[in-house]
Amino acid sequence: MQVLVFDTVKExxxxxxxxxxxxxxxxxxVFGLATGSTPETLYDIMVQSDIDFTQSASINLDEYYxxxxxxxxxxxxxxNEHLFNKKPFRANYLPDGKNTDSANEVERYNQIIADxxxxxxxxGIGGNGHIGFNEPGTDFNERTQLVDLAxxxxxxxxxxFESANDVPSKAYSMGIASILESxxxxxxxxxxxxxxxxxxxxxxxxxxxxxxxxxQNHDNVIVIVxxxxxxxxxx
Numbered sequence: 001m002q003v004l005v006f007d008t009v010k011e012x013x014x015x016x017x018x019x020x021x022x023x024x025x026x027x028x029x030v031f032g033l034a035t036g037s038t039p040e041t042l043y044d045i046m047v048q049s050d051i052d053f054t055q056s057a058s059i060n061l062d063e064y065y066x067x068x069x070x071x072x073x074x075x076x077x078x079x080n081e082h083l084f085n086k087k088p089f090r091a092n093y094l095p096d097g098k099n100t101d102s103a104n105e106v107e108r109y110n111q112i113i114a115d116x117x118x119x120x121x122x123x124g125i126g127g128n129g130h131i132g133f134n135e136p137g138t139d140f141n142e143r144t145q146l147v148d149l150a151x152x153x154x155x156x157x158x159x160x161f162e163s164a165n166d167v168p169s170k171a172y173s174m175g176i177a178s179i180l181e182s183x184x185x186x187x188x189x190x191x192x193x194x195x196x197x198x199x200x201x202x203x204x205x206x207x208x209x210x211x212x213x214x215x216q217n218h219d220n221v222i223v224i225v226x227x228x229x230x231x232x233x234x235x
Contacts, residue, residue, distance in 0.1 A: 001216060003202060003223045005230045009190050012224045013041035016122075019186050019222060021051055023120045030057050032121030032179075033083075034132075035075040038188050039122060043082040053089045057116050061123070061132040061179075063095040065146060065170035071097075073160055095144070095172035102146040105172060109144040113178050121182035125189050128152050129197045129210035133173035140214050142175035176214050185221045187212070189229040198225055199232040 006012040020031070020042075031053070033039075060075060069076035076094050084092055093112045099105040123131050128150060130136065135150040149157075149169055158164040179185065189198050201212040202223065215221045 001202060001218075001221045001223060003225065003230070003233070005225055005227060007227060009041055009226055012188065012190065012226050013039075013045055016042045016186060016188055016224050017045045017049065017051075019184075019224075020046070020120065021049075023184065024051065024053075024056070028119035028183075029055065030059060030116045030118050030120075032118040032174075032182055033058050033060050033079065034122045034124050035060065035062075035078045036124050038124040038190060040082060042122075042188070046083060047086045051087065053087055056089050057091040058084075058089045058093065059113060059116060059118060059174075060092075060094040062171050062173040063097040064168040065097055065102075065172060066168050067097040069094070069097070097168075097172065102172075106144045106146065109172065109174070110178070113144070113174065113181075118178075118182040120184045120186060121179055123179070123185060123187040123212075125187060125194055125197050125201065125212050126153060127156060127193050127197055129200055129212045131176070131179060131187075131212045131215075133171045134176050134179075134211045136209050136211060138176060138208060138211050140176045140180075140208065140211075140217075143178045144172065144174055147171055147173050176211060180214060180218050183220065185215060185218055187215065187221065187223045189223070189225045191226070192228045192231060194225075194229040195232045198223070198229050199234075202233060203235070 067074040
């Protein structure tokens with residue numbers, strides 16, 4: 001696991017962009033993408049650059065259960081607004097939040113991932129150590145699943161909604177087993193609120209209590225953090 005620490009979010013995001021650009025130049029065709037505030041600066045840099053994804057496919061980590069793709073708080077909407085409308089891909093894949101047949105949706109998404117092996121997977125990390133929506137206690141062998149969101153995750157995401165009661169309580173999420181099959185994993189974390197999770201991911205034991213610690217089992221992980229998120233690391 002390679003850990004790179006930068007003074008600012010802008011510098012860290014620029015380095016993340018360089019990782020994407022290098023992967024694309026080296027023939028990567030499938031990019032796993034993430035949502036939330038963490039990758040927004042990276043996506044802004046991409047939009048303002050000459051990077052070309054028109055021959056590439058994207059596969060997103062997750063989507064809220066119960067939200068249509070055109071809902072302003074859906075991750076489909078987020079990706080269109082922040083990246084896809086300005087930097088088109090050959091194909092964009094996201095879970096279908098409106099599919100109430102969870103077994104069908106899980107099977108569909110697992111097949112998409114199987115048909116499009118991910119070359120570079122972008123991740124954020126939750127304050128409780130979740131990656132995607134794989135909450136503490138998640139089995140590392142799980143693939144796509146419909147998950148119950150932890151109370152702390154709902155609390156963290158309520159800022160995007162009118163109240164915590166409006167945050168969906170479930171989501172479809174790519175599983176840890178699928179994430180670990182990506183050829184390269186790039187994780188971004190910014191701010192003091194992520195420091196404890198980052199320390200556990202990098203230096204703590206591999207445990208289901210902190211899902212991101214599973215990344216210690218992968219051969220090619222790049223962790224890019226600002227100084228605040230790295231503040232508890234001992235090395």
